[in-house]
Structures are given as C-alpha cells and as structure tokens.
Amino acid sequence: MESDIELMMRAKTGDDNAFTELMRRHYKSVMNYIYRFTNSRENSEDLAQEVFLRVYRSVTRYKPEAKFSTWLYKIATNVCLTEVTSKSRVKTVSLEEVQENTGDLKDSNSTTGYDLIYRRDIRDSIFEVLKSFPERERISIILCKYEGLSYDEVAEIIGCTVGAVKTHVHRGRIKLIEKLKPFLEERGLK
Amino acid sequence: MRCENVRSLILDYTTNELDTEDRTKVEAHIRECQGCNHFFKLANNEWKLLDEWGSITPKADFITNFWNRVSNEELNNEKEVPNLFKFWKLNWSTVSALSIFLVVGIISIILVTSNQYDVVYTEGDMADEELLFDLDRTISASATNLLEVYGAWDIDTTQENGG
Numbered sequence: 001m002e003s004d005i006e007l008m009m010r011a012k013t014g015d016d017n018a019f020t021e022l023m024r025r026h027y028k029s030v031m032n033y034i035y036r037f038t039n040s041r042e043n044s045e046d047l048a049q050e051v052f053l054r055v056y057r058s059v060t061r062y063k064p065e066a067k068f069s070t071w072l073y074k075i076a077t078n079v080c081l082t083e084v085t086s087k088s089r090v091k092t093v094s095l096e097e098v099q100e101n102t103g104d105l106k107d108s109n110s111t112t113g114y115d116l117i118y119r120r121d122i123r124d125s126i127f128e129v130l131k132s133f134p135e136r137e138r139i140s141i142i143l144c145k146y147e148g149l150s151y152d153e154v155a156e157i158i159g160c161t162v163g164a165v166k167t168h169v170h171r172g173r174i175k176l177i178e179k180l181k182p183f184l185e186e187r188g189l190k
Numbered sequence: 191m192r193c194e195n196v197r198s199l200i201l202d203y204t205t206n207e208l209d210t211e212d213r214t215k216v217e218a219h220i221r222e223c224q225g226c227n228h229f230f231k232l233a234n235n236e237w238k239l240l241d242e243w244g245s246i247t248p249k250a251d252f253i254t255n256f257w258n259r260v261s262n263e264e265l266n267n268e269k270e271v272p273n274l275f276k277f278w279k280l281n282w283s284t285v286s287a288l289s290i291f292l293v294v295g296i297i298s299i300i301l302v303t304s305n306q307y308d309v310v311y312t313e314g315d316m317a318d319e320e321l322l323f324d325l326d327r328t329i330s331a332s333a334t335n336l337l338e339v340y341g342a343w344d345i346d347t348t349q350e351n352g353g
C-alpha cells in the first residue's frame with residue numbers, strides 16, 4: 001500500500017486519484033475531529049471539506065518533511081479555531097437532530113427517547129466543558145482521546161513539548177472530572 | 191508517596207500508560223488512601239464517559255461533494271478570468287487616454303511657455319506702463335509711511351519732493 005507521502009507526491013503532480021485516496025483515508029478522522037469543536041454534524045462536514053480544499057490548493061507547496069496526518073491535523077486545527085472564534089454561539093439541539101446526530105451510538109441498541117436525551121446531555125456537557133478549556137488543553141484532549149494520537153504527535157501539531165501536552169491532558173482531565181461529577185457518580189463508583 | 195503525585199499517576203493508570211512498577215505503587219496507595227481511591231474511580235469513569243460522545247459517520251457522498259466543490263470553484267475562477275481581462279482592458283484604455291491627455295498637455299505647456307519669449311512690446315504697453323509710473327508719483331510721503339507696514343515700496347521720494 002502506498003504511503004500518504006507517496007500519494008501526496010503523486011497528487012502534487014496533478015493526480016486527483018491519489019488525492020481521492022488520501023481523502024478516503026482521512027476524511028472520517030478530520031470530520032470527527034472538527035465535530036468535537038462544533039458539536040454539529042452539518043457544520044463538521046462542511047468544514048472538513050474546507051480542510052481538504054485547503055490541502056488541495058496547497059498541494060504544490062507540500063514538502064514531505066512531516067507526517068501527512070500531522071500536517072492535515074494542523075490545517076484542521078486552524079480551521080476549527082477560526083470557526084470557534086468566529087461563531088462562539090451556543091446551538092440548541094432538538095431531539096430530531098439528536099437522533100440524526102448520534103451517529104455510531106445507534107449501534108449500541110439504545111434508542112429510547114430517555115436514553116437519547118441522556119446521551120445528548122452527556123455529549124453536550126462534555127462539549128461545553130471542553131469549550132471552556134484553553135485552546136491547547138481542548139486540542140490535546142480531543143486529539144489524544146478522540147483521535148487516538150500519541151503525545152508526540154500532538155506536540156508536533158500544536159508546537160510544544162511532549163511534557164506540555166501531557167500537562168494539558170492532565171489539567172483538562174482534572175477539570176472534566178470536577179465538572180462531570182454528577183454523571184460520573186451516577187454511573188456508580190465501582 | 192504523596193497523594194498529589196499519585197493523582198497524576200492515577201490519570202496515567204486509567205489510560206494504561208504506566209509500567210508494572212508504577213501500577214503496583216498506585217494500587218498499593220489507593221488501597222490505603224480513601225481520597226485517592228475515590229479519585230481513581232472518578233478518573234476511570236471519566237475516561238470511559240468521554241466515549242459516550244460517539245463519533246459520527248460522514249455521508250457517503252463526501253468525496254463526490256468535495257470534487258463538485260472543486261469543479262465549482264474552478265468554474266468560478268474561469269468566470270473571474272475574463273472579468274479580470276475586461277478590467278485590464280478598461281484600465282489600459284484609461285491609461286492610454288490619460289497618456290494622450292498628458293502628452294497633449296505637456297506639448298501645449300511647452301508651446302505656451304516658449305511663446306512668452308516672443309511677446310511683442312507694443313506702444314499700448316508703453317502707455318500702460320507710463321500710467322503706472324504716474325500713479326506711483328501721486329502717492330504722498332505720508333501714504334508711503336502708512337503703506338510701509340506692507341513692506342518696501344519702490345518709489346522715488348526725491349523726485350516727488352522735488353516736484
């Protein structure tokens with residue numbers, strides 16, 4: 001299988017099939033990454049397209065110095081931060097939208113109204129708590145927890161040391177524990 | 191081991207980042223310390239709770255939509271290119287008109303200024319000059335003094351006194 005860099009080098013010569021393959025590999029992650037910043041499916045899809053458009057437009061300037069995904073996440077982070085700073089509005093979510101937005105949760109056999117509202121509460125609560133974090137804490141938690149990246153990768157994306165990323169994650173988690181206590185205690189402390 | 195340090199290790203414990211030695215330390219501490227034991231349970235639940243915010247699956251037409259967007263952008267760019275040329279055409283015509291205007295202007299200025307040296311001194315001009323001299327002579331010395339505030343007045347006072 002061709003590496004991302006090889007595909008990117010092919011894309012650089014104008015090979016759109018190579019770019020399609022790159023997108024196919026990464027669009028789910030990019031969209032979900034953005035989703036943690038927006039909490040809106042529609043918006044995330046649109047912004048994910050924006051990320052790939054930026055990559056596509058700058059493909060000729062790409063230098064295979066860093067991992068492609070690192071570069072991609074950097075662009076996605078810029079898009080997210082621009083979005084959250086320009087639209088710092090709180091969106092109210094309807095039950096219909098929740099059902100539409102729950103995505104993979106549908107697989108967990110829990111589709112009763114109560115469950116959806118409960119899950120929406122958790123989702124919105126996590127989103128709101130993360131939103132209140134300083135940028136780097138928020139990015140670090142999202143990249144580590146939801147994107148499954150290592151501290152090293154996150155450090156490269158946000159441009160700090162590995163130790164700093166770990167501190168961001170720890171600080172963020174302590175705040176999450178503090179603010180999500182009602183949910184955590186409700187789940188029982190086994 | 192101090193509770194503060196254990197808390198940090200507990201966070202790493204819940205994400206499986208500890209080696210066996212540190213894991214044993216944490217386990218020993220939370221058996222003894224109620225506060226850290228409670229924190230351990232909270233931290234463990236918190237990391238799992240975050241998973242309840244499920245991921246989303248993009249629509250199947252994501253990639254198709256992307257290429258449509260690219261083609262639309264390219265189309266728009268193509269539309270913009272002739273406009274740009276139109277703009278340039280307009281600009282070039284303005285520039286040409288301006289340069290013609292400037293050239294004509296410069297030529298006229300040169301012609302006018304060069305004509306200045308060919309002015310013919312007529313008898314009528316001499317008469318006008320004479321009238322001005324007369325006017326100067328009629329100005330009295332007191333008036334000259336009053337007019338001094340406006341600066342030097344070129345008048346032959348001796349001639350006036352004598353006349």
Ligand SMILES: [Zn+2]
Pocket residue numbers: 192193196219223224225226227
């Ligand atoms: Zn303790």
